[in-house]
Amino acid sequence: MSIELWYWPQIPGRGEFVRLFCEAFQLDYTDMAREQSADALVEHMHSLEGIRPFAPPYIVDDEVVIGQTALILQYLSDKEGLGSGEMEIDLQLFQLQLDIADFVEEIHSVHHPVANELYYADQMEAAFEKAAHFRGQRIPKYLIHFDNALAANGGPFMLGQQPTHVDTSLFQIMEGLDYMFPNYMKEMQGTWVNLEGLQGAVPEIEPLADYLASERRMEFNEDGIFRHYEELDEQ
Amino acid sequence: MSIELWYWPQIPGRGEFVRLFCEAFQLDYTDMAREQSADALVEHMHSLEGIRPFAPPYIVDDEVVIGQTALILQYLSDKEGLGSGEMEIDLQLFQLQLDIADFVEEIHSVHHPVANELYYADQMEAAFEKAAHFRGQRIPKYLIHFDNALAANGGPFMLGQQPTHVDTSLFQIMEGLDYMFPNYMKEMQGTWVNLEGLQGAVPEIEPLADYLASERRMEFNEDGIFRHYEELDEQ
Numbered sequence: 001m002s003i004e005l006w007y008w009p010q011i012p013g014r015g016e017f018v019r020l021f022c023e024a025f026q027l028d029y030t031d032m033a034r035e036q037s038a039d040a041l042v043e044h045m046h047s048l049e050g051i052r053p054f055a056p057p058y059i060v061d062d063e064v065v066i067g068q069t070a071l072i073l074q075y076l077s078d079k080e081g082l083g084s085g086e087m088e089i090d091l092q093l094f095q096l097q098l099d100i101a102d103f104v105e106e107i108h109s110v111h112h113p114v115a116n117e118l119y120y121a122d123q124m125e126a127a128f129e130k131a132a133h134f135r136g137q138r139i140p141k142y143l144i145h146f147d148n149a150l151a152a153n154g155g156p157f158m159l160g161q162q163p164t165h166v167d168t169s170l171f172q173i174m175e176g177l178d179y180m181f182p183n184y185m186k187e188m189q190g191t192w193v194n195l196e197g198l199q200g201a202v203p204e205i206e207p208l209a210d211y212l213a214s215e216r217r218m219e220f221n222e223d224g225i226f227r228h229y230e231e232l233d234e235q
Numbered sequence: 236m237s238i239e240l241w242y243w244p245q246i247p248g249r250g251e252f253v254r255l256f257c258e259a260f261q262l263d264y265t266d267m268a269r270e271q272s273a274d275a276l277v278e279h280m281h282s283l284e285g286i287r288p289f290a291p292p293y294i295v296d297d298e299v300v301i302g303q304t305a306l307i308l309q310y311l312s313d314k315e316g317l318g319s320g321e322m323e324i325d326l327q328l329f330q331l332q333l334d335i336a337d338f339v340e341e342i343h344s345v346h347h348p349v350a351n352e353l354y355y356a357d358q359m360e361a362a363f364e365k366a367a368h369f370r371g372q373r374i375p376k377y378l379i380h381f382d383n384a385l386a387a388n389g390g391p392f393m394l395g396q397q398p399t400h401v402d403t404s405l406f407q408i409m410e411g412l413d414y415m416f417p418n419y420m421k422e423m424q425g426t427w428v429n430l431e432g433l434q435g436a437v438p439e440i441e442p443l444a445d446y447l448a449s450e451r452r453m454e455f456n457e458d459g460i461f462r463h464y465e466e467l468d469e470q
Contacts, residue, residue, distance in 0.1 A: 050387040051327040054334045054380050063323045068333040075326060088298045091310060092286040098303040098333075099289045105340060113348045114361055115368035126349055126361040133350035145289050152285040 003029040003076070006041050007057040011224035012172075014069045014104065015057040020168040021073055023211035024202075025082055029059075031216075069104075070097040073165040084159055093158065096149060096166045100173060103142045107176070108225045110134050110232065120229070131232035135184050139177065143192045146170055150194035156201035163205055170195065171202035176226030181233045238264040238311070241276050242292040246459035247407075249304045249339065250292040255403040256308055258446035259437075260317055264294075266451075304339075305332040308400040319394055328393065331384060331401045335408060338377045342411070343460045345369050345467065355464070366467035370419050374412065378427045381405055385429035391436035398440055405430065406437035411461030416468045 005022070007015025009031075022029045033041040033056075041056060053067025059076075066072060074094045077083050083090040113130045114123040150170075153160040157167045174195055178185050189196075203212055211217055220226050240257070242250025244266075257264045268276040268291075276291060288302025294311075301307060309329045312318050318325040348365045349358040388395040392402045409430055413420050424431075438447055446452055455461050 051324075051331060051384045051393070052380075053330065054337070054377075064326060065323075066326050066330050068330050071326065071330055071333060088300075089286075091299060091301050091306065095288065095301050095303050095306055096286060098306060098336075101333075102289070102340065105337065109344065109348075113344075114365045115372070117368065117372055130349045133352065137350070137352055142289075145287075149286045158286070 001028075001062060003027060004032050004060040005029050005057060006032050006044060006059070008041065009034040009038055010221075012218045012220060012226075013057075013224050016218065017069050017100075017169050017172055018057050018059070018072055018076075019216075020172055020208065020211075021076065021165045023216075024163065024168050024205045024208040025080065026207050027076060027080060068101075070094065070101045073097055073169070077165045082164060084162075084164070089159070093164055093166050096146070096158065097169060099142070099145065100166070100169045103138075103173065104225060106134070106138055106142075107180070111227050111229060120227075124231075127229075128231060135181065135233075139181075139184075140191075143195060146173075147192040147194045150198060155194050156197045163202065167198060167202055168208070170198055174199040176220060179220040180226040180228055182228070183233045236263075236297060238262060239267050239295040240264050240292060241267050241279060241294070243276065244269040244273055245456075247453045247455060247461075248292075248459050251453065252304050252335075252404050252407055253292050253294070253307055253311075254451075255407055255443065255446075256311065256400045258451075259398065259403050259440045259443040260315065261442050262311060262315060303336075305329065305336045308332055308404070312400045317399060319397075319399070324394070328399055328401050331381070331393065332404060334377070334380065335401070335404045338408065339460060341369070341373055341377075342415070346462050346464060355462075359466075362464075363466060370416065370468075374416075374419070375426075378430060381408075382427040382429045385433060390429050391432045398437065402433060402437055403443070405433055409434040411455060414455040415461040415463055417463070418468045 003022070005015065005018055007013065007018070019031065021027070032044070045053070045056070045058075048065060053065070055067060057069060057072065058065065058067035059072050064075070066075065074097060078090070083093060110131050111120050111127050112118070112123065113126040120127065150158060157163045158170075203209055220228070222228070238257070240250065240253055242248065242253070254266065256262070267279070280288070280291070283300060288300070290302060292304055292307065293300065293302035294307050299310070301310065309332060312328075313325070318328065345366050346355050346362050347353070347358065348361040355362065385393060392398045438444055455463070457463070
């Protein structure tokens, strides 16, 4: 049975991390709200009972109904036997995926430092100040962390030659940062060489290359997590 | 062998979620940096190689070295057989623990909306604005989510009569919010009755009662996640 993925149809957002993994490893999934509508997603989410997802993305896989991007990816990876085969290593991959989730949350808060429910235009001052700290401190702290982890097995992927869910997610992080902070990322080129290697290697995973060239691959936009606002990328 | 818990010794912080679980279920753990020092933690963290934790808390349990509070709790719960015994339900508990982790991150960002590395005094204006939105929108959104989930099995705990890692964590959330926003939480009393029931039931878990009455239980303070600043609790 096809795995149901439920996520907002208008943005790549957190759903794209699930899509990239499913596409790279050819999992049978249906992108429900893109087949139907955003209204269908809201309706479906409200129809769930008991312990429910806090927010999209979430998946429905027979009896399993879970939210949280990192958990979805680890669950699918376990189920399909796409991990390392060693518990200690799989836990570390899960930890990295949770580090990525934290980074994604921080990336979103750059343009929404005061409140999710306010427009960017209503919190630009704090966002401008936050972006400077984010470029100066947080991006390097996270990317050094991931770059060092990649070095552990010699690259290009986290486990060496075998790609996992962590690699498709780190690819999306690097693509998103290039979109959001083009000046900054250009200036920093050559700093995180293992991540740059990964960014080149992931799109060569064959089924993923097809996806990235297709219309299914959504472009980044200013309703999503990675938004390009020139003033937040000033040096 | 005793599980090593590594976390900052001066604050309850994220480490307290691990402590509460270990104490409630009488797991053999050693609170390394409280036995040694903050310097020992920094030194130990830097001595780790390969795929490393991004930040404390992390645990060392023989070959397993992992960070991320939610992952630590789920790992220990699995290892000790303290879950539901059903994969679908354990995944939902994990999801709830990840929802809690997101909430904790948002709670911290109330007093640090612009940058972690700035003092509160240097971002008070944005914090004041953020706190109003946080009380008005985010606390209700999260607490309704957890309250509804608790209702699913009739309480007082998430699985009914059996306490799990999610319950000790939600207890800490409620205690922390009472400390951080006493006026707001008093005004809202009676709104989230299932969470209030849990907050009363968790300290009656016998080994936990001993811990909470001991000197090992750290008080909330203004270096931690839950900080009481009067101006952020104004109605």
